[in-house]
Amino acid sequence: MFQTKSKKLYKEFEELLNQGNEGKLEVFLNKNFNKLSDKFQDKVAVVLLKNALTKSIEDNIEENNAIKRFQIEGVKTLRKLENLKKQVQDKKSELKLKESLN
Numbered sequence: 001m002f003q004t005k006s007k008k009l010y011k012e013f014e015e016l017l018n019q020g021n022e023g024k025l026e027v028f029l030n031k032n033f034n035k036l037s038d039k040f041q042d043k044v045a046v047v048l049l050k051n052a053l054t055k056s057i058e059d060n061i062e063e064n065n066a067i068k069r070f071q072i073e074g075v076k077t078l079r080k081l082e083n084l085k086k087q088v089q090d091k092k093s094e095l096k097l098k099e100s101l102n
Contacts, residue, residue, distance in 0.1 A: 006037040013044060017051070 009032050016025045033041065 003037060005035065006040040009036055010040045010043065014047075017047065 013025070013028065013032075016028050029044070033044065036044065
């Protein structure tokens with residue numbers, strides 16, 4: 001009987017987990033976690049840990065991608081600034097040359 005109830009509760013846990021509603025999931029676990037057998041409590045803990053690690057890794061990847069995009073834009077901006085600096089220097093040199101010829 002206890003195992004059957006645990007299976008039903010675990011299935012309900014999986015459904016809530018798949019829905020992605022953390023609020024409902026938390027309420028469900030607060031109410032029902034102690035009703036689960038040790039085996040199913042362990043399964044819930046492992047699933048939650050895997051999800052947390054996966055989310056952490058995904059967040060880290062997303063952050064790294066944002067940093068890469070920022071770095072790429074920074075390099076592009078630096079190249080544009082270097083090009084503008086060269087143009088200004090060329091124009092200055094041109095003006096000095098014209099002045100020296102006059």
